[in-house]
Amino acid sequence: MGRKLKSRAAACNATGDGIAHISMGSNLGDRLFYLCAAVRRLTEAAEIRLQALSSVYETEPVGKADQADFLNAVVQIQTGWPPRQLLDHLFKVERQLGRQRGERWGPRTIDLDLLTMADEVRDDADLILPHPRLTGRRFVLLPFAEIAPEWVLPGFEKTIAQLLSACPDPHRVHLYLTSTEFRQRIQTI
Numbered sequence: 001m002g003r004k005l006k007s008r009a010a011a012c013n014a015t016g017d018g019i020a021h022i023s024m025g026s027n028l029g030d031r032l033f034y035l036c037a038a039v040r041r042l043t044e045a046a047e048i049r050l051q052a053l054s055s056v057y058e059t060e061p062v063g064k065a066d067q068a069d070f071l072n073a074v075v076q077i078q079t080g081w082p083p084r085q086l087l088d089h090l091f092k093v094e095r096q097l098g099r100q101r102g103e104r105w106g107p108r109t110i111d112l113d114l115l116t117m118a119d120e121v122r123d124d125a126d127l128i129l130p131h132p133r134l135t136g137r138r139f140v141l142l143p144f145a146e147i148a149p150e151w152v153l154p155g156f157e158k159t160i161a162q163l164l165s166a167c168p169d170p171h172r173v174h175l176y177l178t179s180t181e182f183r184q185r186i187q188t189i
């Protein structure tokens with residue numbers, strides 16, 4: 001069963017309850033369109049308010065190398081939903097945008113991962129928070145650090161900036177679109 005961690009993370013993550021970080025990735029079709037559409041659909045829900053939007057990064061695939069490069073970004077939202085309800089909403093948006101689950105780490109139109117939810121630490125069969133592979137993925141940590149460098153990751157008691165500095169991931173991550181340009185593209189779809 002999930003539990004709340006009262007720790008340095010709870011004390012340092014001043015924005016507190018209801019703040020979630022979501023990683024987005026796409027490597028099929030019009031990758032930028034899928035990222036923009038995902039942000040639009042996420043925030044169409046009255047219960048979700050966009051607080052921060054990272055730049056978009058082009059990245060090498062991780063886990064399965066023989067596929068197209070990804071575009072990745074991270075968003076920070078505020079919501080009154082509990083983690084499982086937010087996760088269900090992420091899956092719904094993925095389905096709306098043509099995501100078909102099949103091959104693990106395979107190509108996809110859109111991938112939405114719930115990285116953090118306030119200071120929540122969970123290890124349930126279908127929901128692990130923080131995301132279990134977050135600390136080893138430069139393509140997630142770099143955009144996350146761009147929007148929330150001082151966020152203390154619950155259970156790790158280190159900031160996102162510290163985790164990025166220590167990340168051993170050697171995969172290529174390059175700026176593709178600034179956050180300002182990303183926001184402008186979102187408004188045009």
